[in-house]
Amino acid sequence: MARKILRIKMDDLSYKYEEVPSKWAKWGGRGLTSNIVAEEVxxxxxxxxxxxxLVIAPGWVSGTPAAPSSGRTSFGGKSPLTGGIKESNSGGTSSQKIAKLGLAAIILEGMPKDSKWYVLVITKDGVKFEEANDLLGKGMYEVDEILWKKYPNKPAIIGIGMVGEKKLSNAGISVNDPENKPxxxxxxxxxxxxxxxxxVKAIVVDDTGGPGVEIANMDLFKTGxxxxxxxxxxxxxxxPGGGLNSYGTNVLMNIINEAGGLPTRNFSAGYFEGASKISGEMIAETVEKRGGGMTGHGCHTGCIIKCSNIYPDEDGNDLVSPVEYETAMSLGSNCGIDDLDYxxxxxxxxxxxxxDTxxxxxxxxxxxxxxxxxFGxxxxxxxxxxxxxxxxxLGRILGQGVKATAEAFGVFRVPTIKGQSxxxxxxxxxxGIGVTYATTPMGADHTAGYTIAPxxxxxxxxxxxLSDEGKSELSLTFQAATAFIDSTGYCLFIAFPILDIPEGWAGMxxxxxxxxxxxxxxxxxxxIGKEILKVERDFNTRAGFTAADDxxxxxxxxxxxxxxxxxxxxxxxxxDEVFAWVNS
Amino acid sequence: MQVEVRVFATLRRYLPELGISEPKVVEVPQGTTLDQIREMLGLPAEEVKVIMVNHLQAAPEDRAADGDRITYIPAVAGG
Incomplete structure (x- = not known):
């Protein structure tokens, strides 16, 4: 059965399944969300x-049998933070379940005329619109718990917390992990x-009885x-037992600090004296010492890297999952805070x-x-x-993010590009990563072209x-490869092994x-990655972006x-050379 | 001369007595290369992906200087 697009209209609470038009048939994940947004928004x-x-799409290989680490979902739309096109990509349970329902994408459009809030329940039989009034004002931990009790097939829960309800610009979209944490x-x-x-407060995706993902050439798929x-x-x-599996993404804390590139005290230094106390090594030691939590946690079924963790509180009870490097930077070194518990x-x-952390x-x-x-x-x-x-x-200002807060409090050191910090x-x-921050259509985003690797x-x-030389080309190559990987449904972290092992690259x-x-x-x-970037850059140009935004x-x-x-x-x-080819 | 050596992540297994980011102070003759220091400390060459000296990238054949802060780094990435 060919993949379908599920279009949900909140104006009249209706939905329909559409054939994927031929112009979009080749796309999955980010390639699909960006093409739909560029054409329909x-x-x-x-x-x-x-x-x-809001466009939601699993990647090409999500939901296929045993494709490794392939549970990534792309979320696309016009960003309230940047004013440009956005593809934000998440792990968790949603990608495989959406794909197994035979869906290439879900398009969520319109606004309810009655100003009510809804939970959308998506199954093989269609979409149910259930009033969400009892969930309003509730945080995602409680929302996930309530919805798993109500829908017992352990569905994916895509949801928003109070910040999303209030439509503030730093509102993210939560996806539950296999243990139903948000x-x-x-x-x-x-x-x-x-x-x-x-x-929409939440979307429940139950793939029970879904048709699964069609595979055109099983032998080639298995070989790859x-x-x-x-x-x-x-x-x-x-x-298994390698750097990411043992220490998580926060394996980087000490290393980037050694390289003098760790954002510290609102981007005023590149070295934080307390880095070792908030590092991945310290998380691993804490897990061992407290006898709770874990390292080597998988954020979705079928992940073989397992870079996530569960951080335990002082009594060894699970406190939160995950504590990532980016989070330990933003809430740690960049605030001058050297305490992992906080x-x-x-x-x-x-x-x-x-x-967004x-x-x-x-x-x-x-x-x-x-x-x-x-600070501190x-x-x-x-x-x-x-x-x-x-x-x-004050809470509303802080919920708007860095740029709005800097404006409200008279700060000139504002580490944003296109409004995103x-x-x-x-x-x-x-x-090189600065070139990526500056030029990616997404606003300052390391995952858009991770030149940190080389x-x-x-x-x-x-x-x-520290050298400027060759960084435009390096960034573009990484941005293009990333746009492709973001379309596959594979986790971006597969890039690290396949950059070093050519057979892996071919296999992907x-x-x-x-x-x-x-x-x-x-x-x-x-x-193929450049095709996606071109569509995204073109959207931003039509939105009014110029070279000054790069x-x-x-x-x-x-x-x-x-x-x-x-x-x-x-x-x-x-x-300007990075994307000169788009308009030439 | 004396140099300070730090190891991180999976390389810490080879110097388990060190705390996180704690330096090992090593006495070496003038002209010792970074690779020789690595060998001296029992760090397997195939597990050392990057070397930094005083926050800058360095090569295994580079010679250490008195007071250098040397860091051996295994395969890392993420974010």
Whole structure:
């Protein structure tokens, strides 16, 4: 059975299944969400108004048997945070279940005329619109628990917390993990507010009895799957007991700190004296010492990397899952906080309220930079989440993210690009990632073109992080490869082994070709990725973006960043070269 | 001369006496290369993916200088 698009109209609470038009037939994941958004959403629309849409798509291989680490869901729409196109990508349970229902995408459009809130229940038999009044004002932990009790087949829950209900720009979209905890997030860009604007508190996806994913060429799929699996399980970073499995993404904390690129105290330094106390190694030690929580946790069924963790409280009870590197930076070093327990408590608040952790931590850092709170004041930082929970005027400002908070409190050191704040790598110390932050259509986003691999980790070659040379081309190559991988449903972390192991790279492409029946080899990855980037850049141009939006913030050009005492030196011309090919 | 050596993540297994980010102070002759120091500390070459000296990338054949802060790094990435 060919994949279908499920279009849900909140205006009249109706839905219909549509054939995937031939122009979109080749796409999955990000490639599909971005093409649909680019065609169906007016780039000049208000992100919270009736003309924006939320598009949800599993990747090409999600839901197929034993495709390794392939549970990623793409969420697309016009971002309230950036004003541009957004694809925000999450792990958790949703991707495989949507795919197994035979769906290429779900398009959520319109707004309820009665201003009511709904839970959408999607099964093989269609969509039920259930009133969500009893869930309003509830955090995602409680929402997930209530919905799993009501729907006993352990469905995927896609939901928004109170921040999304209030349509604030730092609202993420939560996806439950296999233990029904809400910590997997399509966090970036405020798409939770776009979902809230459709009047949808949660989407329940129950794939029981679904048709499953059609595989065009099973032999080719199996061949590709094996090559990819072998690459993942043999590379030191992704194999069982390797760096990611043992320490999670926060394995990077000490390393980026050593490289002088760890954002510290609102991007005023690249080295944090307390980094070791909030590192992945410390999480692993804490798990061992407290006898609770775990490392090597999988965020979705079939993940063979298992980089997630469950952080235990002082009594060994599960506190939150996961504590990621990005989170430990934003709520830790960037706020001058060196206490993992507090970082974990604040992460819990983010996951419950429905906030992107990167933006939330960076927002507190900007607030601290205004003098309203001392850097390092962990009690003060934690109490700010009460302001957000109670939706006080301060809480509403903080829920809007870094840019709005900086404006409200008179801060000039604003680490944003296209309105979205920077993740955990300082562009002045690691120039290639700065080029990605500046030029990706998504706003400052490390996952959009992770040049950290060659610049810091020696994965996929070795490049000097402090040099400007060749960074435009490097960033573009990574951005294109990422756009492809974001379309597969595979976790982006498969990139690390397959950058070093060519058979794995070929296997990824072959597994996609096997599922879709398209003629795709490893040589096509970059060109297909560039097609997606072109569509996204074009949307942003139509939304009014210019070259001026592809620039890092001014303070990075004159404030020297210790310990290297470097400023941002990549020329505007070099930044403009990254996407010069789009308009040529 | 003396140098400070740090190891992270999976490489810590080879120097289990060190706390996280705790340096091991090593006495080495002038002209010792980073690779020789690695060998001296029992860190397997195939597990060392990146070396940094004083926050900058370095090569195995580079020679250490007195007071250097040397870091051996295994395969890492994420974010």
């Amino acid at each position: 007016d780039p000049t629309c208000h992100p919270l108004g009736p003309n924006n849409k 910590g997997r997030y399509a966090g970036r860009g405020g798409l939770g507010a776009v979902m809230g604007a459709r009047g 799957r094996k090559k990819l699996t072998d690459a993942i399980t043999s590379h030191d970073l992704t194999k 970082i974990a408590k604040m992460t819990y608040q983010c996951d419950d309220l429905g906030l 990167i933006e939330a931590g960076n927002t507190i850092a900007v607030y601290m930079d205004s003098g309203a709170l001392e 004041d962990k009690e003060g930082a934690l109490s700010l989440f009460d302001e957000i929970r109670q939706m006080t005027p 920077m993740p955990a790598y300082e562009p002045r110390a690691i120039k 610049e810091i980790a020696g994965v996929g070659g070795k490049v000097d992080p 492409a072959e597994s996609v070709a096997g599922v879709t029946g398209q003629s795709i080899t490893g040589d096509d990855v970059i060109s 620039r890092p913030p001014e303070f990075m050009r004159y404030e020297k960043l210790p310990p290297h005492n470097e400023v941002w030196t990549v020329s505007d011309k070099a930044l």
